[in-house]
Amino acid sequence: MKVSEVRIKLMNDPQDRLLAFCSITFDSCFVIRDLKIIKGSKGPFVAMPSRKLTDRCARCGGKNTLRSAFCNHCGRKLASERVGRGADGRAKLYADIAHPINSECRDQIQAKVVEAYENELVLAQQPGYVCHYDDYGDDYDFGDAHYYDEPGASHAGRIDQAARQPSQPPHTGHPERAAVRPRQTEERET
Ligand SMILES: [Zn+2]
Numbered sequence: 001m002k003v004s005e006v007r008i009k010l011m012n013d014p015q016d017r018l019l020a021f022c023s024i025t026f027d028s029c030f031v032i033r034d035l036k037i038i039k040g041s042k043g044p045f046v047a048m049p050s051r052k053l054t055d056r057c058a059r060c061g062g063k064n065t066l067r068s069a070f071c072n073h074c075g076r077k078l079a080s081e082r083v084g085r086g087a088d089g090r091a092k093l094y095a096d097i098a099h100p101i102n103s104e105c106r107d108q109i110q111a112k113v114v115e116a117y118e119n120e121l122v123l124a125q126q127p128g129y130v131c132h133y134d135d136y137g138d139d140y141d142f143g144d145a146h147y148y149d150e151p152g153a154s155h156a157g158r159i160d161q162a163a164r165q166p167s168q169p170p171h172t173g174h175p176e177r178a179a180v181r182p183r184q185t186e187e188r189e190t
Contacts, residue, residue, distance in 0.1 A: 005028070006024050007022060007133040009133035019044055032098050053095055058076075066092075
């Protein structure tokens with residue numbers, strides 16, 4: 001299976017680790033959207049589409065993301081120890097929706113996406129540039145890019161913490177974006 005097309009939506013915010021969104025097409029017949037291109041210490045890397053993990057408030061049953069310190073519905077203080085930890089000890093707040101299961105596929109996606117991203121940066125400088133990413137007017141989940149692990153962090157042991165970019169605490173980098181609604185997929189009732 002080959003990546004036959006990559007479409008990029010550049011973010012153009014030099015303050016943000018989120019460089020772009022992209023979609024990839026396999027064999028001209030299957031598309032995955034909402035991949036993210038993140039600024040890493042060794043260059044851009046690809047983060048798979050993911051959703052925020054949620055649980056339910058013990059008092060009112062309302063659904064909250066695991067990062068919430070208080071229930072969004074009744075205001076009850078939520079236990080911080082309900083957050084699970086990954087093998088590397090970091091809080092597990094997201095789950096991938098789609099992801100490669102071997103390094104060949106991961107490497108192919110990474111190489112194709114980064115190549116397309118770099119081409120897009122050049123194209124974007126030209127007059128009449130048109131972005132071909134299929135944008136459905138989603139509310140993007142900004143401000144979370146610093147949570148994404150760099151390649152190797154979760155599959156091949158921890159990366160050197162000193163090499164990491166210092167991460168910002170949530171909601172301090174982009175206060176104007178903190179009010180952005182969660183994406184529609186996360187609002188679905190189960
Ligand atoms: Zn509640």
